[in-house]
Amino acid sequence: GNSVTQMEGPVTLSEEAFLTINCTYTATGYPSLFWYVQYPGEGLQLLLKATKADDKGSNKGFEATYRKETTSFHLEKGSVQVSDSAVYFCALMEYGNKLVFGAGTILRVKS
Amino acid sequence: GAGVSQSPRYKVAKRGQDVALRCDPISGHVSLFWYQQALGQGPEFLTYFQNEAQLDKSGLPSDRFFAERPEGSVSTLKIQRTQQEDSAVYLCASSVSKGGGAYNTGELFFGEGSRLTVL
Numbered sequence: 001g002n003s004v005t006q007m008e009g010p011v012t013l014s015e016e017a018f019l020t021i022n023c024t025y026t027a028t029g030y031p032s033l034f035w036y037v038q039y040p041g042e043g044l045q046l047l048l049k050a051t052k053a054d055d056k057g058s059n060k061g062f063e064a065t066y067r068k069e070t071t072s073f074h075l076e077k078g079s080v081q082v083s084d085s086a087v088y089f090c091a092l093m094e095y096g097n098k099l100v101f102g103a104g105t106i107l108r109v110k111s
Numbered sequence: 112g113a114g115v116s117q118s119p120r121y122k123v124a125k126r127g128q129d130v131a132l133r134c135d136p137i138s139g140h141v142s143l144f145w146y147q148q149a150l151g152q153g154p155e156f157l158t159y160f161q162n163e164a165q166l167d168k169s170g171l172p173s174d175r176f177f178a179e180r181p182e183g184s185v186s187t188l189k190i191q192r193t194q195q196e197d198s199a200v201y202l203c204a205s206s207v208s209k210g211g212g213a214y215n216t217g218e219l220f221f222g223e224g225s226r227l228t229v230l
Binding site: 004036041042043044045046049089091097098099100101102103104 | 114115142144146151152154155156167170204206218219220221222223
């Protein structure tokens with residue numbers, strides 16, 4: 001079945017450091033890929049998405065590129081801020097509306 | 112309100128009790144989803160409604176779990192005879208899209224969840 005694997009956290013960085021959170025997926029077809037973020041005390045919200053190979057999703061300084069050859073969708077940001085501290089979930093959608101999530105990666109940014 | 116609203120936010124139940132969790136989606140959203148999130152894990156799909164029709168309930172873990180959305184708006188997830196393994200956060204999400212193919216943008220709007228603890 002479809003699955004998503006994320007790097008384990010927590011990831012702890014200093015402000016302005018470079019961020020990478022790895023995500024790889026297994027799917028039978030050609031899924032759409034997503035990053036959702038959950039800030040403390042809030043619900044999950046869509047951060048960015050890509051619907052086909054080589055697409056790059058971007059939002060709020062975060063980027064991720066859909067790599068079909070490596071079945072990956074790694075999340076990157078050039079300079080993190082304290083306000084980026086949250087839990088980040090990689091997800092895929094192949095059929096209908098069913099999102100399949102990874103386990104989540106906690107990001108802590110210290111000033 | 113502007114977002115997806117869930118109640119109660121916290122529920123403690125004794126093993127064997129029945130519980131009901133409510134979800135109030137964003138007004139006008141056609142699709143509604145329930146997910147279960149165990150501690151330290153990502154959300155796992157339970158069931159999906161398009162308006163009042165339950166189109167997919169493949170993720171419900173047992174026949175003790177039941178969901179309904181009788182008027183195509185508010186939804187209730189009911190768990191009968193709760194067990195300790197039912198302890199989790201139950202997330203509701205809604206989407207304006209009908210879903211499937213080109214109509215599905217994949218953007219789900221999530222509530223803050225209902226945390227269920229079964230003692």
